[in-house]
Amino acid sequence: MLQVEHLTKRYGAVTAVDDLSFEIESEGVYGFLGPNGAGKSTTMNIMTGCLSATDGTVKISGYDIYESPREAKRRVGYLPEQPPLYLGETPMEYLRFVGEAKGVRGAELKRQMEAVIEETGIGDMRSRRISALSKGYRQRVGIAQALLGEPDTVILDEPTVGLDPLQILEIRSLIASLGRSRTVLISSHILSEVQAMCSKILIISHGRLVAFDAPDALEARLAALGEITVTAETNAAAAETLIADIPNVAGITVVSDTPERCRLTVSAGQGDIYELSRGIFTAFASAGTALCELGVKKASLEEIFLELTEGDVTA
Numbered sequence: 001m002l003q004v005e006h007l008t009k010r011y012g013a014v015t016a017v018d019d020l021s022f023e024i025e026s027e028g029v030y031g032f033l034g035p036n037g038a039g040k041s042t043t044m045n046i047m048t049g050c051l052s053a054t055d056g057t058v059k060i061s062g063y064d065i066y067e068s069p070r071e072a073k074r075r076v077g078y079l080p081e082q083p084p085l086y087l088g089e090t091p092m093e094y095l096r097f098v099g100e101a102k103g104v105r106g107a108e109l110k111r112q113m114e115a116v117i118e119e120t121g122i123g124d125m126r127s128r129r130i131s132a133l134s135k136g137y138r139q140r141v142g143i144a145q146a147l148l149g150e151p152d153t154v155i156l157d158e159p160t161v162g163l164d165p166l167q168i169l170e171i172r173s174l175i176a177s178l179g180r181s182r183t184v185l186i187s188s189h190i191l192s193e194v195q196a197m198c199s200k201i202l203i204i205s206h207g208r209l210v211a212f213d214a215p216d217a218l219e220a221r222l223a224a225l226g227e228i229t230v231t232a233e234t235n236a237a238a239a240e241t242l243i244a245d246i247p248n249v250a251g252i253t254v255v256s257d258t259p260e261r262c263r264l265t266v267s268a269g270q271g272d273i274y275e276l277s278r279g280i281f282t283a284f285a286s287a288g289t290a291l292c293e294l295g296v297k298k299a300s301l302e303e304i305f306l307e308l309t310e311g312d313v314t315a
Helices: 040-047 069-074 091-101 106-120 135-147 165-178 191-197 215-221 236-244 273-287 301-309
Strands: 002-011 014-024 028-033 055-060 076-079 153-157 183-187 200-205 208-213 227-232 249-257 262-268 291-297
Touching (some): 002 040, 014 040, 014 208, 028 040, 028 165, 040 153, 040 183, 069 076, 076 135, 091 106, 091 135, 135 165, 165 183, 165 191, 208 215, 227 236, 227 273, 236 249, 236 262, 236 273, 262 273
Parallel strands (some): 028 183, 028 200, 076 153
Antiparallel strands (some): 002 014, 200 208, 249 262
């Protein structure tokens, strides 16, 4: 379990994280989104004990990262955007070093090393120099070190950055498997990736939480971004008359208009866009007017992200 309460981080006059609060109670993969400069990396560094906060608290599995740092840090694994690898070592040598630094010794260290090597799929690379490994395998070694110590929570900062499409798919599959037994929080700029992997998404803007919900729920929350395309065998004025009184219509735009056929775009309000689509179909059917096209365009995660973070820092 991960609890963040009223977290604030200031650098002089600049507030990087501003009274941020959220709670993750269950296992699974959670996305952490925000524009460059929104406070993601600062928040993750605070949550892992790498950076102090100006104010607020972070608890990992009930242990405060400042009041009980040893217990809290034992329960969190971290992979920074740049994996802290020693390129002259083999994965086995590197994992042994990291495990010992985490206080794991002897037979228990050997058991955990074998477990994370198997879980991350680096068995065939265990005796090669890390410098000779591909970017994908280096990332797997970085994830493996984060898993040593058997943490309850794993935080991964941009885990697929710089990977080719096949490597991205492999790392996505690995992260999904990790989320079956742990809380995994990933930061990413690839919105489709977060949508594909994560059960819930946190979005921050100017260091503040602006959304924390499932991807589908975020789409429903911003349903006004949705549109319905209507092509009908009638003129635009007649079509607008049929549509105007239907609940949840936020606006109507005429795309094309002839006496025989028109094309309109209907903007949805905050209700169910599919109920609006049903209402349009019913209205035209009752009037005996033929519909040539009725298409629903839901808000994409990219549109939701831009809507929630509009005007945020991008440098």
